[in-house]
Amino acid sequence: MDGNRFSPSTATxxxxxxxxxxxxxxxxxxxxxxxxxxxxxxxNHWEAFLQPAIQSQLLALSKDRLISLPxxxxxxxDNDLATYVKAATSCHLENLHILDTLPSTTACSDSFKGVVAxxxxxxxxxxxxxxxxxxxxxxxxxxxxxxxxxDVGSGKGYLSLELAGHHQLNVLGLDSNQGNxxxxxxxxxxxxxxxxxxxxxxxCKTSLKNSSGCGVNIVxxxxxxxxxxxxxxxxxxxxxxxxxxxxxxxxxISLCRESSPEQVKAVITGLHxxxxxxxxxxxxxxxxxxxVGLCLVGCCYQLMEEESADNDEEDIHFPLSQYGxxxxxxxxRNARNLASQSVHRIAESGQLQGEEFYWRAxxxxxxxxxxxxxxxxxxxxxxxxxxxxxxxxxxxxxFEKLGFSLDRLTxxxxxxxxxxxxxxxxxxxxxxxxKLALAPVIESLILLDRLLFLLEQPSxxxxxxVRLFDPVASPRCYAIFSLKTKDS
Numbered sequence: 192m193d194g195n196r197f198s199p200s201t202a203t204x205x206x207x208x209x210x211x212x213x214x215x216x217x218x219x220x221x222x223x224x225x226x227x228x229x230x231x232x233x234x235n236h237w238e239a240f241l242q243p244a245i246q247s248q249l250l251a252l253s254k255d256r257l258i259s260l261p262x263x264x265x266x267x268x269d270n271d272l273a274t275y276v277k278a279a280t281s282c283h284l285e286n287l288h289i290l291d292t293l294p295s296t297t298a299c300s301d302s303f304k305g306v307v308a309x310x311x312x313x314x315x316x317x318x319x320x321x322x323x324x325x326x327x328x329x330x331x332x333x334x335x336x337x338x339x340x341x342d343v344g345s346g347k348g349y350l351s352l353e354l355a356g357h358h359q360l361n362v363l364g365l366d367s368n369q370g371n372x373x374x375x376x377x378x379x380x381x382x383x384x385x386x387x388x389x390x391x392x393x394x395c396k397t398s399l400k401n402s403s404g405c406g407v408n409i410v411x412x413x414x415x416x417x418x419x420x421x422x423x424x425x426x427x428x429x430x431x432x433x434x435x436x437x438x439x440x441x442x443x444i445s446l447c448r449e450s451s452p453e454q455v456k457a458v459i460t461g462l463h464x465x466x467x468x469x470x471x472x473x474x475x476x477x478x479x480x481x482x483v484g485l486c487l488v489g490c491c492y493q494l495m496e497e498e499s500a501d502n503d504e505e506d507i508h509f510p511l512s513q514y515g516x517x518x519x520x521x522x523x524r525n526a527r528n529l530a531s532q533s534v535h536r537i538a539e540s541g542q543l544q545g546e547e548f549y550w551r552a553x554x555x556x557x558x559x560x561x562x563x564x565x566x567x568x569x570x571x572x573x574x575x576x577x578x579x580x581x582x583x584x585x586x587x588x589x590f591e592k593l594g595f596s597l598d599r600l601t602x603x604x605x606x607x608x609x610x611x612x613x614x615x616x617x618x619x620x621x622x623x624x625x626k627l628a629l630a631p632v633i634e635s636l637i638l639l640d641r642l643l644f645l646l647e648q649p650s651x652x653x654x655x656x657v658r659l660f661d662p663v664a665s666p667r668c669y670a671i672f673s674l675k676t677k678d679s
Contacts, residue, residue: 202653206643207514209289213282213636214518217629224526224629228548228619229569232556237618241625248272249621257620258541261534261627275628282632284656284669289639291655291672293325311349317664318462318488319349325659325670326350326460326486327358335484335674336456338447339363339439343429343461343472343487348375348422350462355422361446363439363457364424375424421446431474431505436481458484463667466494470508473641476673477648485645485673488659492637493528497521509637511644520640522633529626530633533666537627545623549616550576550585557586557608563595582609638669645673652676 217224223240230236237246248270252260263280284290311319330337338361342351345364352375354360366372423442427433435457443452459476461469469489476485495508498516509527510520522530537544551572558565572589579585583605590597638656645654652674660668 203643203646206289206639206646209287210512210515210518210520210636210639210643212287213632213639214520216278216282217632217636220629221521221523221526223626224529224633225523226626227525228545228623229551229555231548231552231619231622232612232615233552233559237615237622241622242271244271245275245625246618249625250617252621254543257543257624259538260624261630262538272625276625279628279632282635284631284635284638284658287635287639289642289656291657293657293659314664315349318660319353321659322350322460322462322486322488322670323353323358325657326354326458327360329484329486329672330358330360330458335458337458337483338443338450338455339457341365341435341439341457341459341482343459343475344464344468345375345424347377348424350460351375351422351424360421362422363442363446364422365427365429365438366424367426367428369426372424372426429468429471429475431471431478433475435475435479439481456481456483458482458486460486462488463490464488465491467496467508470495470511470641473511473645473671474505476675477645477650483675485654486670488667488670489638489641490531490667492530492634493524495527495637497523510640512640513647514643515640520636522636526629526633527637529630530637531667532627532630533662534627534630535662536666539663543620543624544627545620546616547576548623549619550582552615552619553582553608553612554586554589556612557600557605558595560608561599565593569593634669638671641671645671650675 226234226236226240241249249257249272260276263276280286326340329335330340340351340354340360340362342348342354342362342364345351345366346368348364351362351364355362364372364375366375423446425438425442427438439455439457440452443450443455447455459472459482461472464472464487469487472487473485476482496506497509498507498521509522510516510518554572555569571592575588575592576585579588583602586605587597587600590600642654642656645651654671654673657670657672658668659670662668
């Protein structure tokens with residue numbers, strides 16, 4: 192935290208200062224962030240949201256500079272566009288002097304890597320390996336006295352099995368989808384049944400080790416029994432007011448035989464807990480006395496609910512902190528959806544993403560031009576552009592899906608519409624790249640609000656944000672950590 196330009200005396204003050212800095216920049220850009228690509232032409236977003244100077248400066252950028260625009264701008268550039276993008280970049284978590292260092296982790300056994308890689312993508316392997324090491328380090332090294340790990344939104348058990356099999360942690364996996372629970376059990380059985388053949392391939396005869404480096408006398412051939420004993424997947428819808436203590440007591444008899452079921456303590460974790468689930472896990476951590484630690488990576492911000500007259504307190508996922516509520520922080524669905532974009536991966540791709548939405552925007556203009564009644568949000572045509580070679584084919588397929596008459600959708604009419612709005616394609620690509628510059632800013636505000644919410648709780652001893660993953664490999668790369676006070 193050295194060199195912190197906010198320099199308040201406490202963590203709470205530091206996070207509040209960061210929130211003020213981000214919101215001061217972002218508030219006026221919320222309408223811009225909430226624009227929808229489908230309405231770019233029909234609502235004339237180019238003129239409505241961009242000043243003339245920024246318009247011309249955007250169009251003057253080369254394709255390469257446009258592609259890299261969302262992740263920053265060359266320091267020597269000095270114009271209205273550069274000023275705006277530099278202000279946005281100052282609101283990235285990396286530049287707010289908020290991020291903490293990675294907690295102690297354990298080195299992953301090469302022999303076990305070969306096993307967990309079965310049926311896993313490189314992205315998932317990257318995430319699971321780092322997350323499991325981190326959670327294990329938290330349990331072993333942070334003196335949180337946890338008996339087991341509760342994996343919220345555990346899916347098919349990728350993280351849970353790594354924690355149980357490699358790190359010898361007792362794991363209770365909770366997922367609301369019965370199919371995922373069956374998948375987790377199948378994966379556990381698959382690893383068990385294939386373990387010996389995989390051992391033969393790698394000639395693995397060594398003992399697994401725990402995070403302290405001490406041998407635990409579990410040879411590879413006995414892995415199947417250990418995993419079976421240490422990991423239990425359960426179908427359970429996670430809510431803030433669920434009786435976690437009762438669930439822990441029920442399964443602690445099998446998982447924690449050396450501890451009293453009524454005294455079992457847990458670390459709550461979740462790898463890419465979707466939308467409201469991340470908030471439910473945080474609230475569960477706060478309210479349940481047997482939850483002593485938290486390690487959470489969220490995703491899918493567009494699925495959160497914001498404060499409104501229609502939402503009860505428990506249904507609000509942003510803002511969470513009292514300070515955020517006092518500032519009347521607000522985002523909007525499209526802005527939350529924007530926060531889920533991967534600016535680093537997009538920059539790495541070398542492609543202008545906005546061009547993908549051009550056909551959808553032109554289709555919207557055609558629908559309006561023909562005076563066709565339609566709902567405010569058209570559903571069911573996402574990805575259709577990738578399955579058609581020409582805009583004419585795309586438009587006809589879209590009309591068919593939407594149940595619109597094709598009588599007036601002639602080749603001549605389509606050709607004329609393409610000619611009239613051809614210049615909008617370049618503008619749309621530039622506009623979208625500039626809007627992408629807000630994606631890390633919005634994510635910063637969401638995560639800072641969550642961090643502050645934890646710090647505001649009397650039972651919380653400490654809380655922090657750490658970047659765990661490579662942002663190109665895994666765009667939602669930030670984890671929130673927290674520990675309870677000893678007497679909570």
